[in-house]
Amino acid sequence: MKKFGSAKNSKLQFEKEYNDSQKTPSMKFTIKHTFFIAFLFFISFAKAQKTAINFFENDYKSALEKAKSSKKPIFIMVYAAWCSHCSKMKSTVLKEPNVIAFYNSNFINVMMDSETPIGKEFMKKYNIKSFPIFLFLDEKETHLYSTGGEFTTEEFIAEAQKVLNPNTQIPTLEKKFNEDISSPENCIMYLSVLRKSIDSDKSDEVTARYLATQSKDQLISPINWKIVAFGVNELNSKGFETIISHQNDFAKAASPKRVEAKILNVVKKTLTQNINYLDSIGYSKNRILAKNINLAKADSLVFKLDLQMYEVTKSWKKYEQTTLESVEKWAWNDYQTINNISKIYIDHITDKEALKKSILWAKRSVEINNSAENTLLLARLYNKINDKKSAIENAQKAKNIIIAMGWDVKDVNQFLKELGTK
Incomplete structure (x- = not known):
């Protein structure tokens, strides 16, 4: 058996050597070469997996030309250097491999700096007012879809997938709505994408057209x-009039809290937009509408927004008048708001009677929260009316609190020095 096994092994070895001998040097080289090519292909393929989205940097014109030739839609991220949400998206989600692969495969991509000349022109053209904005256009520059803010990786891909589906593109949803304005389904589908887009200003008009049916x-x-919760955003709109005139009825269909929250949201959004654009005339008109709602929470909100508006426009007389009329009604238990008012009075108000009134508010702030900050503000207000004794007394109280907390007394010591103490 052992001998037979040896003979068999010898035969197999002979066949192997014979087969090898039949391979020419060129064949052996070809096999090695094939393996080498395969290895190079693998390396090239690995490198082909991009480590970044292929962005045209501030070059929309070139991107548009490429979109026309490739028939791919254009994706534009409009950002600002100071925008933390923009920076976060750029440093996280936009660097995810699956996001990179998806956007490189399906879009011509543009990164647009809003502070460059072309960026400013682009923002004006497409009515961009916030950051970051993610805008999708076709090769004819038709607005297909847009959104903004921060997203997870999955959400960011899901948003882009809506662009690739004609049934979820804005032009399709707009067409369906116009074909049957009375359809609540068509209206709400259109509003659901419109309200988060660059054309969100159209939401109130769309809602009004539907409600008229x-x-x-x-x-x-x-x-x-x-529909009104999705589509109403402006105080001066038919939709908002509908909410107010049917407030109790909608409270039964939804809930009183949800209706009230919607009203306050519209008040805040409208007036804040006026503040951001320093639109004093628009603010005054919308403020009247907000006050006419006769809702205590709306009045309280308007008071705080008034203070913001008068501060950014440096309307100190209006600021003084508003605070004298309303602090005890709308901020009496809110020490943070009182503190902010105290700081403004220290820096900008000169009327002695108004300053004396502000001392009463500052005392209330200390009653609510006996902190070093609150007490020191009270001391500074006393100093503003030249009551040095009360200023020193309260500054020393503030210093004692600071020492007890183990904090730095440098600022309070400097103030005490200014008051003439050692």
Whole structure:
């Protein structure tokens, strides 16, 4: 058996050597060469997996030309250097491999700096008012979809997938809505993408057109509440008038809290936008509408927004008048708001009677929260009316609190020095 096994092994060895001998040097080289090519292909393939989205940097014109030739839609991220949300998206989600692969495969990509000349022109053209904005256009520059803010990786890809589906593109949803304006389903689908887009200003008009098709019997329903909740954003709009005039009815269809929250949201959004654009005339008009709601929470909100508006416009007389009229009504238990008012009075108000009134508010702040900050503000207000004794007394109280907390007394010591103490 052992001998037979040896003979068999010898035969196999002979066949192997014979087969090898039949391979020419060129064949052996070809095999090695094939393996080498395969290895190079693998390396090239690995390198082909991009480590970044292929962005045209501030070059929309070139991107548009490439979109026309490739028939791919354009993705534009509009950002500002100071925008923390922009920086976070750029440093996290936009560097994810699956995001990179998806956007490089499906879009021509542009990174647009809003502070460059071309960026400013682009923002004006597409009515961009916030950052970051993610805008999708086709090769004819038709607005297909847009959104903004921060997203997770999965959300960011899901948003882009809506662009690739004609049924979820803005032009399709707009067309369906216009074909049957009375359809709540068409309206809400259109509003759901419109309200987060660069054309969100159109939401109020769309909502008003839909509501005009509804009879009194049809108006109050859960889906119509959802439509006004989605689509109403402006105080001066038919939709907001509808909410106010049917507030109790909508409260039954939704809930009193949800209706109240929507009203306050519209008040805040409208007036804040006026503040951001320093639109004093628009603010005054919308403020009247907000006050006419006769809702205590809205009045309280308007008071705080008034203070913001008068501060950014440096309207110190209006600031003084508003605080004298309303602090005890709307901020009496809010020491943080009182503190902010105290700081403004120290820096900008000179009327002695108004300053004496502000001391009463500052005392209330100390009653609510006996902190070093609150007490030191009270001391500074006393100093503003030249009551040195009370200023020193309260500054020393503030210093004692600071020492007890183990904090730095440098600032309070400097103030005491200014007051003439050692």
